[in-house]
Amino acid sequence: MIDPLLIHGALELERTDRGLLPHRLPAWARAQSDDPQLHHAAAQPAGVRLAIRTAATRLELDVLPTKRRYVGAPSRPDGWYDVLVGGELVERHQAPGGNVLHVDMMTGASTFDAGEPTTLVLTLPGGDSEVEVWLPHDEQTELLALRADAPVAPLEDDRPRWVHHGSSISHGSLATYPTEPWPVVAARLAQVDLTNLGLGGSALLDPFVARTMRDTPADVISVKVGINLVNQDLVRRRALGPAVHGWLDTIRDGHPETPLVIVSPIHCGIHEAVPGPTGVDTAAFTEGRVAFRAEGDPQGAARGALTLQAVREVLAEVVERRGDPHLSYVDGLTLYGPEDAERLPLPDNLHPDAATHRLIGERFAAVVAPGAGQAGRAGRTVGGSIISPEESACR
Template sequence: MTDVPLDLLASLVRGALELERTDRGLLPHRLPAWARAQSDDPQLHLVETQPAGVRLVLRTSAARLELDVLPTKRRYVGAPARPDGWYDVLVGGELVDRQQAPGGNVLDVDMMTGASTPTAGESTTLAIALPAGEKDVAVWLPHDEQTELIALRADAPVAPVADDRRRWVHHGSSISHGSVAVHPTEPWPVVAARLAGLDLVNLGLGGSALLDPFVARTIRDTPADVISLKIGINLVNQDLVRRRALGPAVHGWLDTIRDGHPETPIRLVSPVFCGIHEAVPGPTGPDMEALAEGRVAFVATGDPEAVARGALTLEVVREVLAEVVDRRGDPQLEYVDGLALYGPADAERLPLPDNLHPDSATHRLIGERFAALGDWDRADRQASLAQRKPMLADEDSAVFEERAATR
């Protein structure tokens, strides 16, 4: 086995916006250092280092790879233990292996206060067997587990792979990040990117899709052929803004992004269905009865009467986002109703396990529906959702059957 130089290892990383050189290796970041410096929110700093959509992509004739990683696991006080993250290995686009990295650092998080306590751990070596011959290999890192890349070894030379696909930059909440999907190729943006043949940069930031100006500037400065922005659920979760502020804030976000991408197609996506917050404002809180039973679930704690005073619900957010797109008159800006990706009828058959996040099967449904929207060019978007319903119904049936089989 031969060590891959750290600079070459860095060139194999896709989907990260920055690689931090640590004492031991490389830590992928999904926000650049200048942006991270503009927030002291521990949640944001935690999730942007979780490498959702980040993968190693290489060409090699090697029969074996060894990847040394140092994961950081989260444990929530009083909640069931979270499973270790997974590494998905694809050869020629086909899944050939899945592995976990036991051990590593541990971060104990108090859900009530947000305080966290770190405990240092040791790195793990993943031994990856590959089929014979020259091939393209992708190792998708755990989407919900901070992963420091320590070293890579191979029994044959490795090289970067040129990628001429269109680059898709997507921003959203924990649903875009991948909660509570199990494997890193299962979050809906990954599903959609693979179906549509796009090179994904996933800026889904769990709990942190909050219209922060530094995120808009990050998207502005990131090369992209197509962009999507899924906005709303975190604003309701945190009861962060009122209706009066939401429209201008979204306009400002789009203005900033347009400074760097004046003609890039953008899809503005409203929230998917979430029963607890359709008509009830935030904030969102833990379901204490569920915790007492050893389950993690969430409830809406806001006052429905506050909607008349400007509080946000998902119904209100969808109205405002549609109004923003209509007012801008931007031919390269498209509104996508989140209910067309996952709506009330879907929730009847595929309920959100914790009342907030979709599971792996539902992620697949959302990703397939997003990919089914077709090309991002306006001329190719004329088919209505009603015209697509027969195809989507078939997909619904397949996903429902898969989910039922795993219960």
């Protein structure tokens, strides 16, 4: 059994018959929803990594991955394991085999095929080294065993702790490697210890997620919300403001003065002025591509249906009205706006590619680093302000 102290970025480690299964929501929270998508997302170890100190030159890691295959769509590549030594990437590995979850995107039905574990062999430089093995961000991974040719010890991390919640964009959709999602890019640049609660399709203001964040140690917290609310056509404008206030009240119960950043949606052309729901582009699907389209009524915004433009207005109003000196707002358009979309379009109309993840992460690093600095290091705070596009771009 792997020492749980070697695993960073998970909120719970489930002991299975074979090993440890990282979860990014605790069991009590998962029990409050029967949404399969949420459960799949929370079990995918985005931001979870093994963090060890060792002089070993060889590590063997036994894993049992669970891959997703979408019926009728091109096969997804196996997930990647990024190996970092002293913060620098030295190797990348994939784990063939494992379990397979077959998902029909048109009906939501799924079937499961059990598979066998894989052993990853990692080559290290030796000497006293800080080693991280970042697990696949979009592939459930059960950790079975770790063997080394020298002693291994938990790597202590005294950096400021950043807890982030968001949608599939924060989770890392369309990023290939586990160090590519924008929160990981931002965390590495800002030198903070990331707990990534990006949950694909499930940034829906669920109260149990707010309570989870309330109870999770943090030196800086960020919440990126909006796109999934529009995707599912879940709430109307009237309900959004009070729901966000309630979320913030809950987080503040556990973190009364922790720097807290509200981030509105990045640019997404299909939903800037057209409400949800979001549907699969059937024409693209018949061509073997996955793409999305807006299926809402363009006139619905006048009756309170949410567009991304409306979400940004409401979130800015909430932050301004609360008068919280430790609360900030970041306009998502400063992270990825219309001009960026012309140069780096969203490949499926909804999710950024690796280059765009990098861009967003680089821009957000300048926000999260001062916030963490207020609690744990010297640095400039952005607390209590509504950050304009011009101010954010100058960071």
